[in-house]
Amino acid sequence: MLQETTQRLNRCRGELCSPTVYTQSQVIPRTRNARPYKKLWRADITAGIKDAAPCSIFSKCGCAMHRHYNNKGISEMKKIRLGVTKYILAAAAGLLLTMLLNRDAYAAAILSRMFIAAMMAAGLDLCVGLARQLSLGQAAFMAAGAYGCGTVALVVSERSLPGVAAGLTVGVAAASVTALAVGAVVLRLKGDYLAVATLGLGEIVRVVLENCAPLGGAAGLYHIPRFTTPELAFAAALLCGVFGLWFARSRNGVLCRAMGQDEIAAASIGINPMCMKLLAFTLGAAMTGLAGGLYAGLLGFISPKDFTFARSVDILAAVVIGGAGTTIGPMLAAMLIEALSALLQGVANIRMILYAVILIVVTIIKYTKGGRRRAPVKL
Amino acid sequence: MHLLSCEGITKRYGGVTAVDGVSLSVEEYETLGIIGSNGAGKTTLFNILTGFDRPDSGTVTLRLNERELQVQGFGAFTFAHMGVGRTFQNLRLFEEMTVYENIRTAILSMKRTEIAAEELLKLLGLTEQAEMPVNKLPYGTRKKAELARALVCTCGVKKGCRLLFLDEPAAGLTTAEAYELALLLLRLKKQYGLTMVLIEHNMAFLEDLCSTLCAMDEGKIIAAGKPQEVFSAAVVRSAIFGE
């Protein structure tokens, strides 16, 4: 059959395909990029767009950039770039606060919690913001980190630096391995279905922990050395934030972002979608695991009740409110939410109600800026 | 020498046989057009030849570095690294990026490319729009951007097979735009030594561009040969032109 078709095709090859005209060596244009890609990326492309700002992938604000770019022209970009310094200022303020408030044990705990929440938000943002893989099971990775770290800390049972380091390493490793194993299975699912599957996995992990006698069952682990200080948490959060920002600008990060926008198009230009998803998922889980380890070191006791669906949701709320895909935004939002919840401690009985109302109102306001939106008619 | 050949490709979706035992070969530097009515199985065949679909049976062979490779069942992304670029029937661009970033991402993904984004932009006349987000561009320009991105894979790999698959490149374009696109494709072909496979409904466009044509109906190839021969074949006239 092949031969038959080929013969028929051969009979009538046109002039356009006469092989004498072209040989590969003649036609390949040798214009290798001498400069590394990062520099080139930032470089001006042609004279016509000389004064254009860097491309949005490397810009500090990701998607937000486009909106401004479209509406307000190029000049607006500089303002946004200045806006980044605000984040740096905020980070510095955080450090200052750490130093100032450290004397008070309660304030120290709150600060640690804020930084831990920020780390988890940064982790989920890699997954949700960059690779667009909605995960509702972050609590499971946090649990993996917390239990991994807690177990090691219990064995070492002193607050020495190597002990803490070993605990956190094991925590991160546990979370990463869990994410790899789980991700290999569930990341084949898309969109909402992935969210549901991760939700289910989160619950499974919780139930397993509740029934796992060596890990304390429903009562959890006690007497974990309380090694987490605000400084340690801050350093870890800073590490996560810087890593998140760096990753989003690295080659793999850019490919991840592309894959998140269109999986099939990404495959057509040689990106392995599964690989990218697993990468983002695992890195995100590793950060969440680190946060979990610090959480165990902060409280001194952990139980499956700490890692419920509600926890996963809290992290997601921070990412959505902070602006998915911007790394810094979710981190700040997470810290604000944690601070808010601490501030509301004074009115304990209506604290959660206020928190919920604020969550709803802020989300609605943030996503309806510029009037109520109507779904566009797609024809 | 065949650059790409497939033999006995069959693909079923549920009870429907989309592609039914198709065999065909593509020579180096050839431009092969595939015509057929809607639902004839053209796009399915395309997807199989570029790795986006797995055939139920049959083989796809690609000649790479003077070696024959059986590639059916490989992931789509490996095809790109072998020098197969493709566009899609309904455009698939990275909507939140600019034209430049779309191309740049492809170059990043291909690691060591032999082609620079600036060059592609200039070649396709996209320099002016390079910094525009693709979702703000008119349809024709978006198509060009997608073509540019596919070209990165096609021309960017050293010793790659330089295959370009175009799924309805002229659909939605005006006659003038289609003519311009045909000229552009010819120029690209000359410059880079491309081998092209394209699905198209615009017969004039095909006549300008293709050295050979394949007509498909109900998942089978019903005619193949020079464009004029195919157009005038009785089976084609009845199945595709409805005469």
Added chain:
Amino acid sequence: MGGWAEQLINGLAVGAVYALIALGYTLVFGVLRLFNFAHCDVMMAGAYIGWLCAERLRLGLLPAAVAAAGVCALLGLVVERFGYRPLYGASGMPLMVVALGISLLLQYTAMLLFGAGARVYPFGYTGGVVRIGSVTLPASKLTALLLCVALTAGLELVLKYTRAGRAVRAVADDKTAARLCGIYENRAVSLAFVLGSALAGISGVVYGSMYLVSPLMGLTPGLKAFAASVIGGIGSIPGAVLGGLALGLAEALAGAAFGTATKDMVSFVLLIAFLLLRPGGIMNSKSGTGRV
């Protein structure tokens, strides 16, 4: 033999409650493509309304259920109008966060109003036992099953044969096409919320009368019903019912065979197995093409 039959009926009764809740998830997912996590707390509200009716007003099961359905329908309407509607143009994630916010709001409002402790429906509230041959069955479980069947049939009738119901189905099928046909999309969405919330109210009364009533009671059955709706085929009415009943049965059987520890896990294991192997669920629903 009797033990097994009882287990089966127990499982089916719990499954019937899951099915009723799952119907609400499925209705809302159909029209909005939103997993409405606040749904289980609407159910909790229904349970409290029913408890108030039973404890304070000394109403019977059916009047209490009707009252709960009414109040919850109103609650669903308010939630939809002021919580979700401003966000219809935005993507799914903000909607999900609002859903979770509403869920928290309902939980902690209930905690403020009724306290954190569990409440119990008046003893013997749902009647005694029914004997069929050698098998003794609590009447409450039979009621749950009957209610489930009747309400599903009713819902199916509403959706199939009334103008408004057809509008809901049209919007679920294709929003744009429905709008082009002159259907008020927002009204259809509201109706889906009202129907779903009313069912949640009734299931709250049934579930509450079988177990306890507490502000956080919605979470577990909510998540399981959610799993049931996906297992049955999200977006499909018969799927939700089948999924709910199947899940109830599977839980009862797993509980009987391997102990209670596995009981909580079985629904989520089933959920993931279905997502991976048959994402369309039992009914292979159209919107279940979540696989790459």
